[in-house]
Amino acid sequence: MKPTRSFYEVVIVGGGHNGLVAAAYLARAGRSVLLLERQPHTGGAAVSERVFAGVDARLSRYSYLVSLLPRQIVDDLGLRFATRRRQISSYTPVGTGGLLISSSPERTKASFTRLTGSDRDFRAWQQFYGATGRLARRVFPTLTRPLPSKAALRAVVDDAATWEALFERPLGEAIESAFRDDTVRGVVLTDALIGTFAHAHDSSLRQNRCFLYHVIGGGTGDWDVPVGGMGTLTDALAAAARSAGAEIVTECEVTGLDSDGSTAEVSYPDGTVGARHVLVNAAPYTLAGLFGAPRPPKPEGAQLKMNMLLRRLPRLRDAETGPREAFAGTFHIGESYAQLDQAYGEAAIGRIPSSPPAEIYCHTLTDRSILSPELIAQGAHTLTLFGLHTPAKLFAADPTSAKAAVVEATIAQLDSVLAEPIADCLAADENGAPCLEAKTPPDLEREVGLPGGHIFHRDLAYPYLSEDADPTDPAARWGVATGHRNVFLCGAGAIRGGGVSGIPGHNAAMAVLDVDQAD
Numbered sequence: 001m002k003p004t005r006s007f008y009e010v011v012i013v014g015g016g017h018n019g020l021v022a023a024a025y026l027a028r029a030g031r032s033v034l035l036l037e038r039q040p041h042t043g044g045a046a047v048s049e050r051v052f053a054g055v056d057a058r059l060s061r062y063s064y065l066v067s068l069l070p071r072q073i074v075d076d077l078g079l080r081f082a083t084r085r086r087q088i089s090s091y092t093p094v095g096t097g098g099l100l101i102s103s104s105p106e107r108t109k110a111s112f113t114r115l116t117g118s119d120r121d122f123r124a125w126q127q128f129y130g131a132t133g134r135l136a137r138r139v140f141p142t143l144t145r146p147l148p149s150k151a152a153l154r155a156v157v158d159d160a161a162t163w164e165a166l167f168e169r170p171l172g173e174a175i176e177s178a179f180r181d182d183t184v185r186g187v188v189l190t191d192a193l194i195g196t197f198a199h200a201h202d203s204s205l206r207q208n209r210c211f212l213y214h215v216i217g218g219g220t221g222d223w224d225v226p227v228g229g230m231g232t233l234t235d236a237l238a239a240a241a242r243s244a245g246a247e248i249v250t251e252c253e254v255t256g257l258d259s260d261g262s263t264a265e266v267s268y269p270d271g272t273v274g275a276r277h278v279l280v281n282a283a284p285y286t287l288a289g290l291f292g293a294p295r296p297p298k299p300e301g302a303q304l305k306m307n308m309l310l311r312r313l314p315r316l317r318d319a320e321t322g323p324r325e326a327f328a329g330t331f332h333i334g335e336s337y338a339q340l341d342q343a344y345g346e347a348a349i350g351r352i353p354s355s356p357p358a359e360i361y362c363h364t365l366t367d368r369s370i371l372s373p374e375l376i377a378q379g380a381h382t383l384t385l386f387g388l389h390t391p392a393k394l395f396a397a398d399p400t401s402a403k404a405a406v407v408e409a410t411i412a413q414l415d416s417v418l419a420e421p422i423a424d425c426l427a428a429d430e431n432g433a434p435c436l437e438a439k440t441p442p443d444l445e446r447e448v449g450l451p452g453g454h455i456f457h458r459d460l461a462y463p464y465l466s467e468d469a470d471p472t473d474p475a476a477r478w479g480v481a482t483g484h485r486n487v488f489l490c491g492a493g494a495i496r497g498g499g500v501s502g503i504p505g506h507n508a509a510m511a512v513l514d515v516d517q518a519d
Contacts, residue, residue, distance in 0.1 A: 001249050007274040008034040008247075010512060011266050013254045013290070014281030014449075014491065016044025020237035021505030022279050022490045024077045027244035029513060034275075035246060036268060038253035038449070042238045044281070045448045045455070046500050048231025048370065051307055051437055054430025056372035057382060059307050060230035060363065062439065062448060063455075064384050067217025067224065068501035069233075070144055079236040083224035084366050088329030090359075091321060092336075093417040094183055098318045100325065101187070116181045124178045128188070129221075131162045136216040139463065143216075143496050143503050146477045147465040167462065171208045172200030175337070185337035190330075190359060190388070191215060195455040195498075197302035197391045199344050200337075209460040213498055223330075225366040230500065237502075257290040261485040277515070279490040279508045280482070282449065283457035287482060287489070301441035301453030302347075304358070304387030304406055309427045309435035312379050313362070315419040327362040327383065334358060334413045335388070343389040352394055352402065356410045358387040380427060385410065392441035392452045399442045407438045457493030474514035478507040488512070 010026050012019045015037030027033045041047070045062035066083050074081055089101040100111045105126075112122035138156050142148055148156065157163050165174035171192050179185045189200055192211035200207060215221040226233055242248060256267035257278060264278045280287050288295040313323035334343065334357040343353035364371060364381045371380060387410055395402040415421050426434040441453020450457065463479075465471060475481035479495030480488040490508035491497060497504045 002252070002270060003034050003249055003273050004247060005032070005034070005273070008032045009275070010034070010277045010279060011036065011264070011273060011275035012279045012281060012490065013257075013266065014044065015039070015042035015238075015248065015250065016281050016491065017046040017234050017237055017500060017502060018491050018505035018508075019044075019279070019281035020234060020241050021073060021077070021502040022281070022509045023241035023246040023248070024237060024244055025506060025509035026512060027241060027246035028077075029509075031512070033241075033246040034273065035241065035248045036252045036254050036266070037248065037250045040251050042248060042250065043231060043234035045444075045450070046230045046234045048229035052309060052427075052429040052435045053433075055309060055375075055427065055435060057309050057375060057380070058229050058231065058370045059309075059382060060226065060384070061307060062305065062444070063230055063500050064363065065223040065361070066226050066233070066500055067222060068143075068213065068499045068503065070140075070218075070501070070503065070506075072144055073502045073506055077237070077240045079233070079240060081233050081236045082227045084227055085222060085224055086329050086361075086366055088325055090187060090330040090332060091326040092183055092187055092332040093316065093318055093326075096317050096319070098316075098321055098326070099183055099187065100321055101329070112184070115183060121179050121181050121184045125184065128178050131159060132215040132221060134159065135162055135166070136221050137219045140216045140219040143463060143501075144506055147463065147479050147495065149471075150462075150464045150467070153464040166208050166212055170201040170203065170205060171211055175200065182336045182338050186335045186340055187332060189337060189340055190332065190335050190357070193340065193388045194386065195301065195303050196459070197300065197344075197347070197389065200341070204459075206459050209462055212462070213460060217499075225363055227367050227369060229363070229370045233500070254290060256292065257287075257487065259484045259487050264486055276486065277512050278487045279512070280487065281491040281505070283451050283454070283491065284482070284489065284493045285451040285458070286449070287487075291484075299452045299454035299458045300392045301444060301450065301455060302389060302391040303441070303453075303455065304356070304385070304390045304410060305439040306385035306387070306407070306410070307437050308383040308385070308422075310381045310383060310425045311427045312425055313381055314422055314425045317417060317419050324365060327360065327381075328365040329361065331360040333360070333417055340389070347389045347391055347394060350393065352406050352409060353389055354409065355413050356387050356406060357389060358385050358410055358413065360385045360414070385414075390440065395440050395442050399440065403438060403440050406440070455492070456498035457491055460498050461495045463496045474511045474518070478511040478514070480504065480508045480511050486515075
């Protein structure tokens with residue numbers, strides 16, 4: 001399939017979820033829209049796939065939970081998509097016990113007291129997350145509006161202490177001031193390290209920015225389970241874009257871009273197509289290459305993703321917490337504050353962490369629709385593991401051996417908190433192989449086109465207008481500017497990008513409409 005026209009009002013490069021959001025909005029606004037996707041299907045990293053040979057389990061292969069997707073986008077585009085709330089927030093095994101944080105304050109308080117010997121850190125937890133909850137309710141609605149200035153966003157937050165803790169000072173200072181227990185401190189810090197290689201006291205504050213986006217989603221900070229898997233969202237988006245009139249061409253990799261500021265030319269292997277606007281659902285690093293310009297420093301991802309299908313959930317060493325509760329939320333391993341510090345230090349000098357930190361959850365405890373009826377009847381479950389502090393540089397010299405080593409170390413860390421090896425619980429595919437796959441930063445670069453395997457395309461940015469940005473420029477005002485007047489970012493590398501949110505796609509579409517209105 002090829003484009004049917006030689007010129008479109010908007011050409012979108014990349015069919016991930018943000019590109020589909022932009023296509024749907026702009027087509028619904030009456031613009032002629034062409035979306036070009038290099039893979040045989042749309043969805044990018046937000047897809048569901050049958051990962052294991054002969055096994056009918058549709059796993060969210062790369063991205064897996066939803067927090068940042070505004071209800072506004074679902075409603076605007078008429079999407080048939082739902083999420084479910086997890087009743088368990090997290091579980092962290094410690095010795096033969098653990099810390100269980102649930103929707104019940106009384107039960108959570110009792111768990112804190114058993115672990116720490118008092119309710120002091122529980123009260124600190126309530127105060128800390130009470131403050132981030134207020135921040136979330138105030139900041140999240142701004143993400144689909146023009147960027148506020150830094151001063152305007154600070155006025156929206158209207159909490160000097162929280163602003164200082166998250167926007168001005170390294171997050172480690174706030175964590176160490178608020179909490180005494182090493183496990184509790186680690187549970188808080190993990191949200192600052194998802195896909196972000198940083199120390200708690202990193203002066204760049206990249207850990208703060210990561211933490212901010214993890215606690216403001218939906219105005220609550222909740223991370224919910226997509227019913228039917230992540231592919232359900234992107235399938236609904238593709239249907240919405242097509243039904244609105246957008247043209248989607250797959251297996252068509254964009255190889256070059258050129259623009260004079262008024263019109264642009266997009267090249268692909270079999271030809272070129274013209275456009276008034278181009279939206280790029282790819283990393284800024286990739287965009288520079290399409291223009292043939294000097295590339296910025298290559299971003300570096302820092303995570304391990306493992307997908308598993310189990311015959312049954314494993315037994316825990318903790319006799320008071322059953323696996324159905326422990327794995328229903330986020331199950332932390334190797335993520336105490338001291339362990340995270342050690343793992344960062346080891347990875348920073350090029351060593352695979354000896355006790356790799358990771359977090360795990362079980363989709364099928366909340367939504368079983370991703371499994372066939374036969375697997376449901378057999379009691380099968382999925383586990384998704386997301387490992388931290390495994391930067392791309394660890395895999396540079398020998399990707400295969402390094403991957404095997406980090407998977408082995410991560411499985412050993414998981415086994416250390418279980419009453420039985422996880423291998424004893426794994427299902428087998430039709431060839432008898434264990435149902436376990438792992439994805440490292442090089443895998444994500446090769447398979448999904450993420451430079452350096454960076455899941456956010458580049459380090460996240462604070463959601464306010466930079467001091468040198470022109471507030472009258474629609475692209476700058478919406479956080480999607482590229483330096484080319486009619487070429488906008490619409491992916492995770494935009495300001496207010498990262499995660500499965502659709503926000504960059506929405507904001508790029510709004511920038512196009514603002515430009516058209518001004519013209």
